[in-house]
C-alpha cells in the first residue's frame with residue numbers, strides 16, 4: 001500500500017505501465033490529459049506521487065465520517081475516479097449523491113467505467129471545467145491534486161465557491177504538490193521526489209522529460225500560501241494531515 005518498490009517489475013493489473021517519457025523527445029510538449037495518459041494514469045500516479053494510495057484510503061475514511069443523508073460529495077478533477085470509488089465504498093448504502101467532475105474526456109470516460117464496475121450507487125459525472133460547475137449541499141469536497149493545474153489567480157475564486165456550497169459540518173480535502181520554503185529546501189524536496197520516482201522504475205530521462213512537460217502546467221505553491229488562501233476563502237480550521245516530500249494534503253473546515 002505504501003510504495004511500489006516490490007511491484008516495479010510486475011505487470012500493472014489495473015492498466016498499462018507508464019513509459020510515455022521513456023524515449024528521447026526532440027521537443028517535450030506541455031503535459032495534457034489525453035488518451036495516452038488516461039491509458040497509463042493509474043500506474044503513472046501511483047509511481048509518481050508518494051502516499052497516493054494512503055491519501056485515497058483516507059478520503060474514504062473522511063467521507064464515511066462526514067457524509068450526511070441527502071448531501072453531495074464532490075470529486076473535482078476526478079481523473080479515473082479513485083477518490084470517488086473510495087468514498088462510494090465507504091458510505092455504502094447512504095442516501096448521498098456522488099459527483100465526479102473532470103474536463104478531460106478520455107479521463108472521465110474511463111472513470112465512468114470504473115464507477116460501473118466498482119460501485120452500486122450511481123455517480124453523477126460531468127465533463128466540465130470545475131470553475132463552471134454548481135456546488136451545493138456539499139458534505140465532502142475533494143480536490144486531490146487538481147488545484148495545482150488552475151492558474152494561480154483563479155484558485156481563491158474556486159475555493160470561495162466551494163466554501164459557499166458546503167454545509168457547516170462539511171470537509172474539504174485539498175492535496176497538492178508544494179514548493180519548498182526557499183531554493184535550498186525546494187531542491188531537497190525535489191531530489192527526494194526524484195529518488196522516489198527512480199526507486200519506482202523511472203529513468204533519469206523519463207524524470208527530466210516529464211518535469212519539462214509539467215513546467216507552467218502544474219504550478220506548486222508554498223504550504224503557507226495554501227493555508228492563507230484557505231482561510232481567506234472562509235475555512236476557519238485548516239490542518240495539514242499528510243506530507244511526504246513535496247506532496248501534502250490538507251483538511252479544511254468552515
Ligand SMILES: Nc1ncnc2c1ncn2[C@@H]1O[C@H](C[S@+](CC[C@H]([NH3+])C(=O)[O-])CC(=O)[O-])[C@@H](O)[C@H]1O
Nearest residue numbers: 033077078079082102103104129130144145146149
Ligand atoms: N479546470 C479543470 N476542470 C476540471 N478538471 C481539471 C481541470 N484542470 C485539471 N483537471 C483535471 O484534474 C486532474 C488532475 S490529476 C487528479 C487525480 C485524481 N483527483 C485522483 O485522485 O486520482 C492529478 C495529477 O495528474 O497530478 C486531471 O484528470 C485533469 O484533467
Ligand SMILES: O=C(O)C(=O)Cc1ccccc1
Nearest residue numbers: 044045048049177210211214
Ligand atoms: O510525476 C510527477 O512529477 C508529478 O508531479 C505527479 C504527477 C502525476 C501524474 C500526472 C501529473 C503529475
